[in-house]
Amino acid sequence: MSGLRPRLLATTDQTFSTELDALLAWDVSTDSVVNQRAAAIIERLRTEGESALLELTHALDQVRAASVAELMLGPEDFRAAFDRIAAQEREALQTAAARIRAFHEQQKQPGWEFEDEQGNRLGQRVTPLDSVGLYVPGGQAAYPSTVLMTAIPARVAGVGTLIMVSPTPGGVVNDLVLAAAHLAGVDCAYRVGGAQAIAALAFGTAGIPKVDKIVGPGSSYVAAAKRLVYGQVGIDAIAGPSEILIIGDGSVDPDWIALDLFSQAEHDAAAQSILLTPDAGYRDAVLAAMNRAIADQPRASLIADSIANRGALILTRSVDEAVDVANRIAPEHLELAVAEPRKLLPRLRHAGAVFLGARASESLGDYVAGPSHVLPTFGTARFSSPLGVYDFEKRSSLIEISATGAEVLGRAASVLADGEGLNAHGDAARARIRGYGANQE
Amino acid sequence: MSGLRPRLLATTDQTFSTELDALLAWDVSTDSVVNQRAAAIIERLRTEGESALLELTHALDQVRAASVAELMLGPEDFRAAFDRIAAQEREALQTAAARIRAFHEQQKQPGWEFEDEQGNRLGQRVTPLDSVGLYVPGGQAAYPSTVLMTAIPARVAGVGTLIMVSPTPGGVVNDLVLAAAHLAGVDCAYRVGGAQAIAALAFGTAGIPKVDKIVGPGSSYVAAAKRLVYGQVGIDAIAGPSEILIIGDGSVDPDWIALDLFSQAEHDAAAQSILLTPDAGYRDAVLAAMNRAIADQPRASLIADSIANRGALILTRSVDEAVDVANRIAPEHLELAVAEPRKLLPRLRHAGAVFLGARASESLGDYVAGPSHVLPTFGTARFSSPLGVYDFEKRSSLIEISATGAEVLGRAASVLADGEGLNAHGDAARARIRGYGANQE
Numbered sequence: 007m008s009g010l011r012p013r014l015l016a017t018t019d020q021t022f023s024t025e026l027d028a029l030l031a032w033d034v035s036t037d038s039v040v041n042q043r044a045a046a047i048i049e050r051l052r053t054e055g056e057s058a059l060l061e062l063t064h065a066l067d068q069v070r071a072a073s074v075a076e077l078m079l080g081p082e083d084f085r086a087a088f089d090r091i092a093a094q095e096r097e098a099l100q101t102a103a104a105r106i107r108a109f110h111e112q113q114k115q116p117g118w119e120f121e122d123e124q125g126n127r128l129g130q131r132v133t134p135l136d137s138v139g140l141y142v143p144g145g146q147a148a149y150p151s152t153v154l155m156t157a158i159p160a161r162v163a164g165v166g167t168l169i170m171v172s173p174t175p176g177g178v179v180n181d182l183v184l185a186a187a188h189l190a191g192v193d194c195a196y197r198v199g200g201a202q203a204i205a206a207l208a209f210g211t212a213g214i215p216k217v218d219k220i221v222g223p224g225s226s227y228v229a230a231a232k233r234l235v236y237g238q239v240g241i242d243a244i245a246g247p248s249e250i251l252i253i254g255d256g257s258v259d260p261d262w263i264a265l266d267l268f269s270q271a272e273h274d275a276a277a278q279s280i281l282l283t284p285d286a287g288y289r290d291a292v293l294a295a296m297n298r299a300i301a302d303q304p305r306a307s308l309i310a311d312s313i314a315n316r317g318a319l320i321l322t323r324s325v326d327e328a329v330d331v332a333n334r335i336a337p338e339h340l341e342l343a344v345a346e347p348r349k350l351l352p353r354l355r356h357a358g359a360v361f362l363g364a365r366a367s368e369s370l371g372d373y374v375a376g377p378s379h380v381l382p383t384f385g386t387a388r389f390s391s392p393l394g395v396y397d398f399e400k401r402s403s404l405i406e407i408s409a410t411g412a413e414v415l416g417r418a419a420s421v422l423a424d425g426e427g428l429n430a431h432g433d434a435a436r437a438r439i440r441g442y443g444a445n446q447e
Numbered sequence: 448m449s450g451l452r453p454r455l456l457a458t459t460d461q462t463f464s465t466e467l468d469a470l471l472a473w474d475v476s477t478d479s480v481v482n483q484r485a486a487a488i489i490e491r492l493r494t495e496g497e498s499a500l501l502e503l504t505h506a507l508d509q510v511r512a513a514s515v516a517e518l519m520l521g522p523e524d525f526r527a528a529f530d531r532i533a534a535q536e537r538e539a540l541q542t543a544a545a546r547i548r549a550f551h552e553q554q555k556q557p558g559w560e561f562e563d564e565q566g567n568r569l570g571q572r573v574t575p576l577d578s579v580g581l582y583v584p585g586g587q588a589a590y591p592s593t594v595l596m597t598a599i600p601a602r603v604a605g606v607g608t609l610i611m612v613s614p615t616p617g618g619v620v621n622d623l624v625l626a627a628a629h630l631a632g633v634d635c636a637y638r639v640g641g642a643q644a645i646a647a648l649a650f651g652t653a654g655i656p657k658v659d660k661i662v663g664p665g666s667s668y669v670a671a672a673k674r675l676v677y678g679q680v681g682i683d684a685i686a687g688p689s690e691i692l693i694i695g696d697g698s699v700d701p702d703w704i705a706l707d708l709f710s711q712a713e714h715d716a717a718a719q720s721i722l723l724t725p726d727a728g729y730r731d732a733v734l735a736a737m738n739r740a741i742a743d744q745p746r747a748s749l750i751a752d753s754i755a756n757r758g759a760l761i762l763t764r765s766v767d768e769a770v771d772v773a774n775r776i777a778p779e780h781l782e783l784a785v786a787e788p789r790k791l792l793p794r795l796r797h798a799g800a801v802f803l804g805a806r807a808s809e810s811l812g813d814y815v816a817g818p819s820h821v822l823p824t825f826g827t828a829r830f831s832s833p834l835g836v837y838d839f840e841k842r843s844s845l846i847e848i849s850a851t852g853a854e855v856l857g858r859a860a861s862v863l864a865d866g867e868g869l870n871a872h873g874d875a876a877r878a879r880i881r882g883y884g885a886n887q888e
Contacts, residue, residue, distance in 0.1 A: 098862035105856075109569055112559060120553065127803075128550055128817050133796060135830055149867050182866050219830045236674065237685045240830030244678045262878050268871035304870050347847070354843075355574060362568075362847040365879050369872040370848055373860040376569050377844035389576055389660040389681030391842035401832035402798050403818035406788070407806040415546075419814040421539035425623050426590050429745050430709035431810040437703050438806050 009297045010310055012279075012317035014289075017327055029318050030335060032246060032276070032384060044201040044230035051205035056212045062202040067144075067175045069197060074213030077197040079184065084192065087184030095182065099150065102374045103189040106154050109376030110162040113395035125408030126415070130401050134164035135240075137215065138398060139207035140192065141222035142183060144173035144199050150186035155378040156222050156393060157190035163398035168192050169217060171207060173199020199224075201231035208235035221393060223380060242397055246384035247276035247316075250368055251337035251357075253328045254281055255344040256288040258364040263343060264295035269369050270339070271312035272305040278316040280335070282328035289319045329353050336387040339368045356387045412438040450738045451751055453720075453758035455730075458768055470759050471776060473687060473717070473825060485642040485671035492646035497653045503643040508585075508616045510638060515654030518638040520625065525633065528625035536623065540591065543815045544630040547595050550817030551603040554836035566849030567856070571842050575605035576681075578656065579839060580648035581633065582663035583624060585614035585640050591627035596819040597663050597834060598631030604839030609633050610658060612648060614640020640665075642672035649676035662834060664821060683838055687825035688717035688757075691809055692778035692798075694769045695722055696785040697729040699805040704784060705736035710810050711780070712753035713746040719757040721776070723769035730760045770794050777828040780809045797828045853879040 015025050050058040056074055063077070064070045071077050088096065119129030140156045143149065153170065160168055170187055174180075174197040187195060196214055198206060204224075210216030219240035220232060232241045250270035252263055267279040283289050296313070300306050322328040329350055332340055336356035344350065347362035354360065358381030359371055372379045380393035407415065416439040423432035456466050491499040497515055504518070505511045512518050529537065560570030581597045584590065594611065601609055611628055615621075615638040628636060637655055639647060645665075651657030660681035661673060673682045691711035693704055708720040724730050737754070741747050763769040770791055773781055777797035785791065788803035795801065799822030800812055813820045821834035848856065857880040864873035 094862050095866055098859040098866075101856075101859040102863060105563075108563070112561065113571065115556070118553060122546075122549070122817075126816065130554070130818075130835075131792075131801070136796065151863055151867065233674070233677065236677070237687075237825075237827065240827070246678075259878075262875065265871055265875035265878055269869070269875050272869055272871045299874075302870075302874070304868075309871065351572075355577065356841075357843050359844040359846060360572070362845065365848040365850065365853040366846050367848075367875040367879055369864060369875040370852075370856050370860050370879075371844070371846050372872060373863045373876075374856045375567070375846045375848070376563075377571075377846060381844075382841075384678075386678065386681070387841065387843070389841055392844050394571075394842065396837070400797075400823075400828065400830055401835065402828070403800040403812070403822075403833050404803065405800060405807050405812050405816045405818060406803040407808075407811055407816070409806065411811075412806040415542075415811050415815045418539040418542040419811050421535050422543060422592055422814045423810060425536055425539075426592065427745075428710070428713055429743075430706055430713045430750065431813060433740075433743070434703065434706035434710050434808040434810040435814075437700075437706055438808055438811075 010293070010300060011314045012293070012319050014319055016321040017323055017331065026331070026334070029316065030385070040226045041230045044227050045234055047201040048205040048231060048234055051202055051211070052209055059198060059202050059206050059211055062200070063198050066200060067173050069174060069177050074196060074211060078213070079195040079197065081188070081193070084184045084188035087181040088188040091181050091185050096185070099154070099186055099189055102151065103154050103158060105374055105376045106158045106378070107162060110159045110395050113159070114162065115396065115399065119404060124411040124414055126411040127404070127406040129404040131404055132399050132401050134166070135218045135398050135400065137167040137169065137217040138165045139217040139220040140168060140170045141203065141220060141224050141228060142170055142172035143224055144180070145175040148172070148180040148183050150180070150182035151373050151379060152222060153183055153186035153192065154190050155380055157187070157192050159378055159393060159395050160398045161191045163395045165398050167215070169207065169215070170195040171198050171203040173197065173203070201227045204228060204231035204235060208239045221380070221397060242380065242393055243382060243386065243390060247278060248273050248383060249278035249337050250280070250339040250341065251332055251335055252281045252341040252343050253325065253332060253350070254283040254288060254292070255325050256283065256285040257345040258343040260288065260291040260295040261299065262364065262367065263292045264299045266341060266367055267296065267313070267317065268299065268303060268309050269367070271309040271317060272303065275308060275311040275315055277312045279313060280318045280320060282320045282322050282331055284322050284324050284328065286321055289321060293319060325350070326353070332357065336385045338381045338383045338387065339371070341366065341368060358382045358387045358392055451734070451741060452755045453734070453760050455760055457762040458764055458772065467772070467775070470757065471826070481667045482671045485668050486675055488642040489646040489672060489675055492643055492652070493650055500639060500643050500647050500652055503641070504639050507641060508614050510615060510618050515637060515652060519654070520636040520638065522629070522634070525625045525629035528622040529629040532622050532626050537626070540595070540627055540630055543592065544595050544599060546815055546817045547599045547819070548603060551600045551836050554600070555603065556837065556840065560845060565852040565855055567852040568845070568847040570845040572845055573840050573842050575607065576659045576839050576841065578608040578610065578658040579606045580658040580661040581609060581611045582644065582661060582665050582669060583611055583613035584665055585621070586616040589613070589621040589624050591621070591623035592814050592820065593663060594624055594627035594633065595631050596821055598628065598633050600819055600834060600836050601839045602632045604836045606839050608656070610648065610656070611636040612639050612644040614638065614644070642668045645669060645672035645676060649680045662821070662838060683821065683834055684823060684827065684831055688719060689714050689824060690719040690778050691721070691780040691782065692773055692776055693722045693782040693784050694766065694773060694791070695724040695726070695729060695733070696766050697724065697726040698786040699784040701729065701732040701736040702740065703805065703808065704733045705740045707782060707808055708737065708754070708758065709740065709744060709750050710808070712750040712758060713744070716749060716752040716756055718753045720754060721759045721761060723761045723763050723772055725763050725765050725769065727762055730762060734760060766791070767794070773798065777826045779822045779824045779828065780812070782807065782809060799823045799828045799833055
């Protein structure tokens with residue numbers, strides 16, 4: 007029997023750095039084709055409006071509708087779905103929703119204001135977005151958990167209107183997705199998807215209102231469309247394939263590690279599952295566990311593809327060196343499957359979510375731990391954050407100037423304005439220095 | 448004499464809504480040309496590396512160098528420039544730097560962690576970015592203030608390495624820009640600009656290290672290049688032309704308002720300056736003041752162009768209605784030139800920076816008030832924020848699970864995983880329910 011075929015690397019290999027780059031590389035050569043198609047779809051939506059949306063939905067999802075109104079679902083539909091699903095599913099969704107809400111309540115940021123020594127008042131106001139579109143993948147990958155993980159942070163932020171779009175290929179509506187929309191408080195949903203749904207949310211159509219920001223994961227067309235409409239609306243991120251990186255010191259059951267690697271691999275053939283360990287025996291034990299566990303997996307062939315395409319078991323010189331490699335990778339999910347995970351935290355620089363210790367499986371984070379499972383992928387944890395309440399808020403600076411401030415700051419500002427050759431800026435500052443008494447009081 | 452020609456609109460006009468849309472519209476028809484050129488430059492940099500950067504810098508900026516090292520400036524160059532500039536410029540920069548630092552210290556966000564009723568520990572870690580590139584426009588629009596307004600928030604966040612790029616057309620280096628880099632603590636600067644500088648920062652070259660995020664304003668090529676490299680690196684925003692919106696109730700000297708409108712108009716012919724007032728007499732007084740003040744302005748012709756192209760004086764039914772219009776515009780800069788500005792705040796939804804009252808001229812905010820002058824333009828204040836410390840930090844979720852948590856959460860997670868058809872996720876959760884005692888303790 008052939009068994010699973012992750013790459014077996016070691017940091018002591020002469021070629022390790024190149025091999026790691028190759029392992030992490032994500033083929034973007036199709037990007038320009040996907041981009042062009044997404045751009046063409048967006049242009050069609052902008053010029054033709056709703057009829058283009060209906061035609062594309064018919065052509066791509068085999069869903070025929072005479073108007074967008076026919077594709078709309080509202081709170082009563084969400085409620086009905088919630089009532090239809092199994093009791094244990096209702097309870098599990100409720101548990102997840104309550105925990106996600108509790109975690110995100112901690113992220114709310116108050117505005118603030120202070121008075122400086124000149125009597126100027128400076129501050130920052132924090133306000134929620136007026137309206138947000140949630141993209142929820144449909145079909146094969148219809149994830150109710152994603153509804154909770156995107157909509158609840160938005161609701162905690164206080165977003166005015168929450169619109170969900172989710173394709174229903176072949177007309178199949180997923181009750182769990184609607185039940186999650188019920189619990190999360192989504193205002194309405196449209197059964198559309200792909201670049202056409204992104205364009206509809208960004209520019210609005212007769213039946214779909216324009217939103218201020220679009221969040222949520224999707225296909226490469228969705229990702230390309232989000233990039234193209236960015237600026238017209240806000241977006242959360244451009245999602246790549248999902249990844250897990252596990253640092254193991256040998257203290258956690260290899261069977262658990264095997265299942266955690268599979269949790270990522272079962273998502274898609276481009277997903278990435280990597281183990282870093284200084285213990286060759288442990289690495290072998292994990293590989294043996296993987297080869298045992300694969301037999302029980304309904305998605306065995308997808309897992310095998312994903313592991314062969316992008317999986318790796320990497321031998322490091324030490325656990326500390328494993329942390330260095332993790333910092334280089336900046337993984338979406340990082341499991342510290344070690345006896346003392348908190349000891350590694352100070353040296354850890356980049357990760358979307360960190361799972362500490364044996365019991366913190368990524369799957370708990372995916373569903374019920376509380377933090378959003380929408381996380382920065384493909385190394386973007388170097389500069390971006392998990393989806394959170396902050397993605398649904400924006401700040402405004404507040405500037406109020408005292409009479410003393412107008413004098414003191416006016417002098418400094420006019421010097422700098424003159425230095426930049428911006429005379430009107432200088433004049434506006436100077437007018438407040440000499441003018442206030444004469445003109446205003 | 449013809450005088451300045453802002454559009455004169457009124458919200459009572461039947462066609463007001465259409466006219467407002469036309470006023471706010473920003474011609475993006477050249478976008479695809481600019482985009483293609485920017486994409487070609489990025490591709491050249493990726494394939495040819497540094498030689499392409501040197502050739503483009505020679506061709507576009509008339510600066511010839513045999514290596515990037517020749518284009519590099521370091522702390523000693525910044526220091527020398529700081530020593531060369533006039534004493535009053537040094538002082539003004541110091542005043543600005545200290546105030547910008549004090550304001551941004553307030554934005555630092557600590558991480559947090561809490562333990563839930565099951566003994567799980569959940570939290571959010573906040574860490575600074577490792578390296579950031581600052582784009583600073585050169586030539587005509589070389590703004591030392593922009594160096595302070597971008598670099599200081601980055602330094603307050605704790606960013607590791609701060610690299611500045613700024614073109615020096617014709618080889619002219621701006622001492623004020625370098626002096627600002629000295630005060631802000633920039634690590635080094637390269638005399639390159641345009642899409643080629645953005646590509647160099649995003650992908651690295653032999654001489655320029657790759658950064659994690661690129662911030663700062665720039666030309667349409669810079670904006671296009673930032674959009675194209677987004678995902679490879681983080682970016683702050685895609686900047687459009689600058690705008691000011693003033694709500695006036697008639698209580699502030701029309702001469703001051705005229706200068707504030709000019710402060711924006713003098714930036715560029717596409718800048719937008721708008722006054723909203725319910726008082727027709729006041730509107731006329733402001734227009735008269737503008738026509739008087741224009742004579743003294745060295746940039747009179749640019750101001751006249753900008754006012755004619757995109758300026759407007761808009762009569763509203765009331766100050767409250769002016770706030771409604773402001774919310775629709777979501778301006779970069781909003782001056783509340785009214786007697787009681789705080790009374791308007793609760794109804795105000797979107798603005799990059801709000802200037803409260805007669806003395807708070809935009810020019811004070813541009814230089815010395817404290818908040819960054821890098822603000823969301825072109826209506827993006829609906830969903831984005833002023834540049835701040837938060838742009839130079841990222842968050843990681845922390846998840847640690849107790850024995851009770853593994854049980855309780857494992858059951859809920861496995862139900863949801865099964866509902867999504869993700870068996871390995873369910874198995875990983877289930878393994879922790881039944882397995883922990885046997886395997887780990």
